[in-house]
Amino acid sequence: MLTLFGFAMVITFMTLIMTKRLSALIALIVIPVLFGIASGFTSQLGPMIMSGITKLAPTGVMLMFAILYFALMIDSGLFDPPVRLILKMVKGDPLRISVGTAALALIVSLDGDGATTYMICVSAMLPLYSRIGMSPRIMAGLIIMAGGIMNMTPWGGPTARAASALHVDPSDVFVPMIPAMAVGCIALLGMAWFYGLRERARLGVLQLDDAPENHTEVTVSQYPEARRPKLILVNGLLTLCLMAALIGGVLPLPVLFMLAFSIAMIINYPCLKMQKERIAAHAGNILAVVGLIFAAGVFTGVLSGTGMVEAMSKSLLAVIPEEMGPYLAVVTALVSMPFTFFMSNDAFYYGILPVLTEAASHYGISAVEMARASIVGQPVHLLSPLVPSTYLLVGLAKIELGDLQRFALKLATLICLFILGAALLTGVFPLVGH
Template identity: 55%
Template sequence: MSTLAIMGFLMVIVFMYLIMSKRLSAMTALMLVPVAFAIALGFGPKIGSMALDGIKKVAPTAIMICFAILYFGVMIDAGLFDPLINRILKAVKGDPLKVIVGTALLAGIVSLDGDGSTTYMITVSSMYAVHRRLGIHPLILPAMAIMQNGVMNILPWGGPTGRVMSALNLDASQVFVPLIPGMIAGTLWVLFVAYRLGLKERARLGIIKLDHAVASEMAATASVDADADNLKRPKLFWVNLAMTAALMTALVMEMLPLNVLFMLGTSLALIINYPKLSDQQERIKTHAANALPVITMIFAAGIFMGIMSGTKMVDAMAKSLVSVIPPSMGPHLALITAFASLPFTFFLTNDAFYFGIVPILVKTAASYGISPAEIARASLIGQGTHLLSPLVASTYLLVGMSGVDFGEFQKFTLLWSIGTSIVMLIVALLLGVIPF
């Protein structure tokens, strides 16, 4: 293993240790750890350019998330989600078990668009007030959202599948369709986890009897202001709903870049709901407190990724991971790829894995009679865990909107997410989609 590879793995380990042990915040660790390792490797003079390259790559995402938080913050203030929350409350009747399972189902439905950021924004915006009012453990909401999104991330338009299909010149019928039973099993696993966590929360909290007054109070808690009632715009409900539906439609159809869509949407939302300039400024000021921590972490992640790429640590890590596979294990390379996809997609970006490593694995597997499609399917198994990686920008949006600590969130969710990948792998193996 090369020095660059060793330092790359060590850097990721040090980073994970520092944030999980709460020695440093995720933001500071994302910046300071790679800088320290780059200096140790002799890249000191190039740190600035490498970091700036990384920042440029994440800037569009940061802009999108900033304005998405502002947009949904304004919609929450205006009361757009109050009817939905009240309906949910009526259906779940104060039962934490039903709330948690419902959250997982909602995340699954919203995840059909293949975009993690959209899933998190809609799921958290819709369910946060309900979870908070019932006193459900704060880590459960983001855990359900990210676990379900991890399964649906395998959709051809979700990103990873598109990457591997383009890298290997395959189509959806060869890669995605055979994995559908595994995705169904993964979804059932997420619902099982939701049920287990729901039972624990029901035992801890009991079933709360909610009358109409309490339901109204819970709907009001969706706003971050003490003067929530003054911010409600019930007469504009249908206008706001139509505007949000149009925004989501334009997002799915990719009519404009995501960041531009949310910038325009935020402008319209502010003007329509709060015509006075002073009210608009107050809304921006209020929700900027939610947006700023998320944006700073995304830019910090840009530095982390920029230095990993600029120093070629990512390339060295990829080559070293492939080289450790002994020739005797060649006939089982598809199974090895499936297991290896968990750390691969956690420590590396999807681009680095699917464009850098998977083609190498395919070439090696060909000599053992393993088809490119089988390797492609195996490489997607790790998506059940991938979204917990510190290199995934949308996860910072989820953490920020849910108001939880990144390290605590990883510790709480990681084993359950690994379980998702294992369940999908078992089904794929039993059906022969991935050979032993």
């Protein structure tokens, strides 16, 4: 009976959010409560839900301060010099423009906000593409694939969802994946080089004599009053220290981002009024992400507390061929591509991943290893018609979604396979369970 209730709950949740009858935030709260009552756990729902929320509190805190920190760095102008350098170097060479587009997108998408990345990168690069005569599909494809790779950071969303769904530490998911992500970045730059060569052969190298020699006015900050050009070196050093501490595991991720944000705010905006303005400017994005994480605590708390996820995994084990069981980590990495393309991240991470993970545990594959495997498909995910920000990109680039998908889908799949191969080689998750 618990198996039936569990699958019915997951299917109902996925159907409601995919048909847009309910938002993911509301569905994550309401659906598990209704099914918890229907399955006879009314008196135990409170402790189950509070247990789920308590386990996810550190993830919510980490996301809140990570988003604030990177938003603050963008506002202050930390990323302006590399952007200007890229624009200065590309000039009229299609090869440089193509590689520069990928490099720019990788830098800007560090903040985990796809819409901001698309607006900044397209506004910076589209005039060059139009002037040279390069295909804007290449630009859009490189930008969205860069966003897919950097979406695997804990503050990007999917990693936090995977960690919250499986109740594991986001840093334990993300840090070991950094080498595999680096391989994905190298693969993307290689693709940019290949298509840049093709465009150079088609168009040649143009001399843009009337182009500005410097790009001192170019900025990725959307708030001119918040820029702090004199503090770029200080902010850069602070960010490097933060990344080193993150990789070294000096302190838990939430603590690191809380401290880094506080120091950055004091250095850049000592005035209380400006501090309030900076927080208010990004409050909407923070509320949407953090609210979703705490709502997920309700869903995962009920799913595990009632025993539904365990019952569902046993049913899944019964239908999975015995020889496939030890390969569930790799299977999860592979199916994350089509699954997150045809359904939302919320549906995959909160509906399907916990069941796969419980089944994988019988083969000695840990929850954190399954969480790492589940984020491999993110470069493909962003090309899904279910991702709202993708429509912003095609609108800004003045191309059709179908054209972008035809160009980038095969390349994004290839990047995912590079990331998968690198992850297996570095032992991030096992090819075969124990």
